[in-house]
Amino acid sequence: MKLSINKRTSKSVNLEAWKSPSDPSVGNFYSSIFERPPNIIEVFIWNGSRPYWRSGPWNGEVFTGIQSMIDSYFFGFRGGDDGEGNIYIYYAVQNDDEFFIYNLNSKGELEETGWDDEKKEVQVLWTSRESKCDVYDLCGAFASCNSLSSPTCSCLRGFEPRNIEQWNIHNWTGGCVRRTPLQCERVNNKTTSTKEDGFLKLQMIKVPDFAEGLTVTSDICRSLCLENCSCLAYSHDDGIGCMSWTGNLRDIQQFQRGGLDLYVRVANGELDRGRNKTIIIIGTTIIGTLMIVICAYIFWRRTSNHPDIIQSSSRKKSNKASNKGGSPEDYASDNVIGEMSQIKLQELLKFDFEKLATATNNFHFSNKLGQGGFGPVYKGKLQDGREIAVKRLSRASGQGLQEFMNEVVVICKLQHRNLVRLVGCCIEGDEKMLMYEYMLNRSLDAFIFDPSKNKLLDWRTRYNIIEGIARGLLYLHRDSRLRIIHRDLKASNVLLDEELNPKISEFGMARIFGGGEDQANTSRIVGTYGYMSPEYAMQGLFSEKSDVFSFGVLILEIVTGRRNSSFYENEHALSLLGYVWIQWREDNILSLIDQGIYDPSHHNYISRCIHIGLLCAQELAKDRPAMAAVISMLNSETASLPPPSKPAFILRESMLNSKFPEECQNGCSINNVSITDVCGR
Template sequence: MDILNSMIIVAYLLLVSSVTVSSAKVSSVTVSMAVNDSIGMSKSISDDGNDKTIVSKDGVFELGFFSPGSSMKRYLGIWYKKSSMYTVVWVANRDKPIDFVSAGILTLDITGNLILTQNDSVVWSTNSQRQAQNPVAQLMDSGNLVVWNDGGPNSEDILWQSFDYPSDTILPGMKVGWDLKRGLEWRITSWKSPNDPAPGDFSWGLVLNEYPDFYMKGRTRLNRFGPWNGLYFSGFRDQNPSSVYEFTYVTSYDAKFPSNKDEIYYTYTLKNTSILSRVHLDQTGGFHFYIWAEEDQQNWELYEMYSSRDQCDNYGVCGSNSKCLIDESPMCQCLEGFSPKSPQEWDMRNWTKGCVRTKPLTCNDISINDIFVKFVALKVPDTTHTWLDENIGLDECRARCLNNCSCMAFSNSDIRGSGSGCVLWFGDLIDMRQFNTKQTREQDLYIRMANAESQSESKMNIRTIVAITIPTLCGVLLLSVYVVYRIRRNLVEKSMVRDNIEKHVEDLPLFALPTISMATSNFWIENKIGQGGFGPVYKGKLSDGRQIAVKRLSRSSGQGVTEFINEVKLIAKLQHRNLVRLLGCCIQGQEKLLIYEYMANGSLDSFIFDHTKGKLLSWPHRFHIILGIARGLLYLHQDSRLRIIHRDLKASNVLLDDKLNPKISDFGMAKAFGGDQTEGNTNRVVGTYGYMAPEYAVDGLFSVKSDVFSFGILLLEIICGSKNRALSYANNTYNLVGYAWTLWKEGNALQLIDSKIKDSCIDSEVLRCIQVSLVCVQHYPEDRPTMTSVIRMLDSEMELVDPKEPGFFPRKVSNEAANQNEISLNNEISVTSLDGR
């Protein structure tokens, strides 16, 4: 009997084929026996080895049985058929899989219910209670599996539809919210793992508070979109219109949708219906908006990601009666009129207990009314304890709040036009965030304060005014002298910069300062997206709709002017898909600005060194990034007009666009050679410790091979998800290079793989990349390959040479030395004299 069972299992395994998808690896899908687009009462599909399926009319979606990843369990699901990757978007029996011993069968009974059985036992079924008349189950080109009465399709003929029971994916036209009439919730829930589609740890949906709000939930509430105020979600006020899709939020009380009385939901539609799309909630709680635009496309392209932007998006991070300001230190601050409930814990940056009033309210004293203080550009508080009336205005709203001692705040619920509706908050105010930019229309929040607060704030001590005024006048006099000096110096500096740029770069657009100032909201702090040795970088939007990144030369920078001119001269005429594109510059007054194309996903280091975001970069993504960086370097070294050595290649200088394509940036430290020159030397060593080649850090010698060394370090970091700093292994302390070299010699190189990507790795591909990285970081430049060879080694099956001992390989160091090493290997820009590590 054991032998017979083994033969059955082997025969079953030979029937299945491996197909990879983005949300799961489907290891068993065969599509050769499709049964048109519907199932009637006389038809069925079964998992008996013939793998019958049904396919939507235009071949967009397919319904059948599959096994995710390495699982041996079988599930009934719907996947995209029109793309070359079978991407599962819906699963029927998520938590009740079918084993492989006997086949599952899907039938439609006379009552209009779909029934999935195995060995005559019901595994899963629909629950339609409506009267059925010759029902038919049809798979639509929208991805919706619909059971109609005979004579459909019309909405009134629908007995049941899969769109009412989402899995981990939102498709165009699907709803997330509530059908109030049926008491039905449309909520999406992540898979438990790539091998198990059972409901996982994360879900996203609409909570029916009096003032409804969208929440992302794990074991607790993780983050909150904020309620809809008629124009935008309170916590996502900066969402830009998309050229690909448009979304709609529908409420049962919105006059814009007079026919809708029974539903509250979010949905999106595509502007170009020829594009395939999906919004996927993964096992880490991250949203991914994917598109498939071309027939010959090989992978889903990541269009947008929706996840916590920063700590201020974490639910209730600052406790009650406080607000979160991400660019302030500390980021949590009590509201005016409140102070920390536990000052000691607050000073230790434990803000969870929040804030309490410094003066009691005077609600019960009719002679002294409380006041309301207006707050603007706030994410309004959690709406769990609210009251809503869409038919009254702000004045009556204020009166109702004032007459209720439990009411702590009020606002218009709809800010369109002159504002309408009333929402009141009761009890503590939780999960507020302060934004630094203002919208054209704001949802102003009025928070109740004790009347004494306004009186105390209006008084000021005369001595304090005098103490401030006299030093200020002295300071103004000194400042005037300094300003005259700076103006003269800046005129000379400005002339030097402009002359250099006009001399070397004739066609580079020069932007006017007001244009850039307007695009970045006058360099508003919330638009700041980075900081380097050059100065801060801001996100902006030009009047023609183009998004830009503006690099602003820090006025206090000891470097900068030389690097500014250098970067303009070198990168202005470089054109390569893996190099960030310079759009222009601005030299006006004291401002020196570089304007680049905007990279939506920021720098590579923000992904690979982050525990949560690192999970979003699977191994295929990382390998794509590795090849892109290599091709960008090859262009600099060999194919550009001048031979360019970057000298500061590192994770933070690799930017990712909206499709996760890598682009090398920051050419302030780069050197250009003409003709056949391939190397040079300097007694001003610049760059980042941890990425510098030995001959450069010690002797100031740089060449294309010093960039290759930096690439090798970066390649290891992408594989490991760790920075090149002190690591402990077998009672010895190594940097990442030494750790990799030791594991390689022991035959344990796969231990280097970042745990966040192990499930998506192809071992042979990763081992090849590790070997290439070790070849790149060899001690002597002549032993290192060129970037031409690197790309050939990465992108083919050629036999690789064995690496020699790498440069800067610490064999064993003390704890004290390890600590020093960790400091020296931090990714900080260093401009230093000719001293080695």
């Protein structure tokens, strides 16, 4: 591979990508050299006329913006000026035993491939897209991207988001703005200030794009930048020299190793704020530790001799039901409530009813977030400023009481980043309430099915949501202390936190499996129309594969932006599953994808997710993959997928024949539906 550009004629040798893996015509992506005199050379990948990726400055041995390229020995690149006006970068073969190929693929990724003699195959050894931070200018101006932090983007110290609302929903393109004006700016505005600006040092950084270069020492570089009011940052490297920036600082990335030191100009007050912050943190840590120790001791003294036990008022009622005979589901309810009576209240934080009434403004309608089979859900704000979601058991709901008991037993034993967290509970007389962490962005359905919001979830975000839900289900099925079948997985039961991470909620209908169980049978069908697997809806059989079916439907809804019920225009209309199946067989993938998220560079990823969704929604439970296999499929771009068979319920009439009540055909949860088998005499 060799890239070059002639400084006099501007003629260049570039690397161009194919339009697609099967179409060798010239695509949108190409790679070229960008040079800033006297000594700054970078390699860019362009998507048309827009930058898509860059290597960072070349220091004579390595590209400083590629984290894994610490030692030139491992890559063998050469570059510089040949003395005839040509700036070049090329790869030199290190020895005869190793041979590498550099290729720009149709997705705009530069790949290094090599032959693996043990596996007897060509393998990708390195790619320019090592993380999402490698996409050019992901975080906007004056912000840094760190793929290992959450959120991914953060403003540089001394800066704040330009638009805090957009920033909080992970739309970072607006970038950040300076919090305190520079001394130079105040002088120009005739505002008196005696304190000179200073520099904040950022270490292990991929420095911003389009620097201006000078061949001077580090000290002179600093002085020149400080004396120039237009200079916003500088960096120095022995192999490159002095680099300075007078425009917006873009495409900054925080590395864990390698990179360069970047010195960002800030007002003197920001330097003082950093010093004061360190003192405050140390003092607060010491005081906080002492307070925690004291409070823990007081709490232990008060509770050690008075363990409160949650007593179930419905235990007698459940025992009567079991004595009269019932399904395994009915006996399971007894077990749930029996286990409930063994949970000590100190395992959960107890709330007084009065405090919750105050937090929700006496359960005012304006704070109501929604309504479920359990009862209403309210937004509340505690005295310490924490926001919570309060689920209040409806007094008229006998089913809700059982769900309440079930939900506490299930969720208090679970802890996973993709499951909603239980904060506490309240049991006073007839009042029974559960408190959860409040999710700023509400539920997934509010985004993907709302035309005014669905564009806020780009493809990368939707993929992260799909993967997060999959990991949450795998935890329920295999990795938690209990084996749990959710039985009501749907878009409205997936909540999104402020960083748009998915969290599975609503465990009132969940079922705990014993160690040897892998499926169960019930005559009381619970769940939601359109998400139930056929064996569960028509025979009462449920297992892990029932949740897998629901997950498959959910994948297709996330990709298409359409509800599974949105195709029910007449008696014989196709369901979403039927529509996707027909378009898939006709290889008409584009008609399925939500146009608000479509990008040709993501086509293969989106197509793969549709394929996985169809595999999960296959009619026979034995054909559906387990969640562990689903996650493996999602994380592997190269592993081949088996062809899916026809999904269940491709027509609306086939779903209606499963005997759902008409009032539940719009997406509500079904809490109590009986199925009667008719047998001839």
